[in-house]
Amino acid sequence: MAAHRLALIVGANRGIGLAVTKEFLARGWDVIASARDPERATELHRLATSHPGRVSVPRLDVNDPAALDRFADTMGDHVLDAVLLNAGVSGPGHRSASAVTEAEIGALMFTNAIAPIRLARALMPRVRPDSGVVAFTSSVMGSVSANAGGHELYRASKAALNSLARGLWTEMRGRNLTLVSLHPGWVATDMGGSSAPVPVNDSAAGLVHAIEQQSGAQEHRFLDYTGKELPW
Ligand SMILES: NC(=O)c1ccc[n+]([C@@H]2O[C@H](COP(=O)([O-])OP(=O)(O)OC[C@H]3O[C@@H](n4cnc5c(N)ncnc54)[C@H](OP(=O)(O)O)[C@@H]3O)[C@@H](O)[C@H]2O)c1
Numbered sequence: 020m021a022a023h024r025l026a027l028i029v030g031a032n033r034g035i036g037l038a039v040t041k042e043f044l045a046r047g048w049d050v051i052a053s054a055r056d057p058e059r060a061t062e063l064h065r066l067a068t069s070h071p072g073r074v075s076v077p078r079l080d081v082n083d084p085a086a087l088d089r090f091a092d093t094m095g096d097h098v099l100d101a102v103l104l105n106a107g108v109s110g111p112g113h114r115s116a117s118a119v120t121e122a123e124i125g126a127l128m129f130t131n132a133i134a135p136i137r138l139a140r141a142l143m144p145r146v147r148p149d150s151g152v153v154a155f156t157s158s159v160m161g162s163v164s165a166n167a168g169g170h171e172l173y174r175a176s177k178a179a180l181n182s183l184a185r186g187l188w189t190e191m192r193g194r195n196l197t198l199v200s201l202h203p204g205w206v207a208t209d210m211g212g213s214s215a216p217v218p219v220n221d222s223a224a225g226l227v228h229a230i231e232q233q234s235g236a237q238e239h240r241f242l243d244y245t246g247k248e249l250p251w
Pocket residue numbers: 029030031032033034035036054055056079080081082105106107108130156157158159202203204205206207208209210211212215
């Protein structure tokens with residue numbers, strides 16, 4: 020029997036990351052689903068119980084640089100078919116460059132832009148050549164050309180993520196890998212709020228489909244959960 024494909028989801032405890040974990044499992048993948056506090060990741064442990072041997076729940080707080088830099092070395096000899104760098108935060112409630120403190124902007128930029136790139140770079144040697152996909156949960160709010168104003172700090176963090184992802188892609192070119200920056204839609208999660216129009220399971224189904232579709236593409240695109248190309 021062929022081995023299951025293996026996905027790593029970073030930030031899988033709730034919201035989009037949890038729904039993507041469920042979607043990968045439903046499609047027959049095995050999943051490494053990281054959580055910043057595995058002891059409280061009850062849904063992930065329930066999935067591990069109902070899918071014996073197919074789900075592991077390692078600890079990773081992406082704001083802990085030492086843990087971040089150690090994480091790739093904890094992977095053993097696993098070869099990853101897909102990686103989704105999903106952990107993200109919305110930033111300070113005032114949302115304003117005129118009000119932000121150095122600590123607030125540092126935390127927002129580290130979580131949303133620096134940590135995913137730092138981890139992706141460290142994980143690259145463990146991603147399956149040719150078919151492997153490294154995906155980032157970005158946002159249309161990270162598009163400079165589609166910027167309609169508001170949420171300026173969060174937008175800047177996702178624009179920085181897009182820019183860093185493109186830089187990483189340039190660095191990796193010729194090494195038979197695929198990168199994709201994904202917009203999940205405006206999704207009903209703790210971050211998106213209950214009035215968001217896209218149910219989390221619909222977003223997750225679209226994101227996983229997009230990741231599967233990009234396998235072997237060996238390009239870096241900015242796509243939404245329906246597969247539509249977005250402007251940078
Ligand atoms: N919802 C939307 O409409 C929307 C739209 C565009 C993009 N996005 C992006 O989609 C991603 C997921 O968002 P969501 O809506 O699912 O948000 P959410 O419900 O607030 O979940 C955020 C997830 O990120 C994890 N996380 C945050 N900081 C972390 C850290 N330092 N270390 C490890 N994990 C951390 C959280 O872990 P804990 O459970 O431990 O807190 C949680 O699992 C984010 O990158 C977000 O920017 C969301």
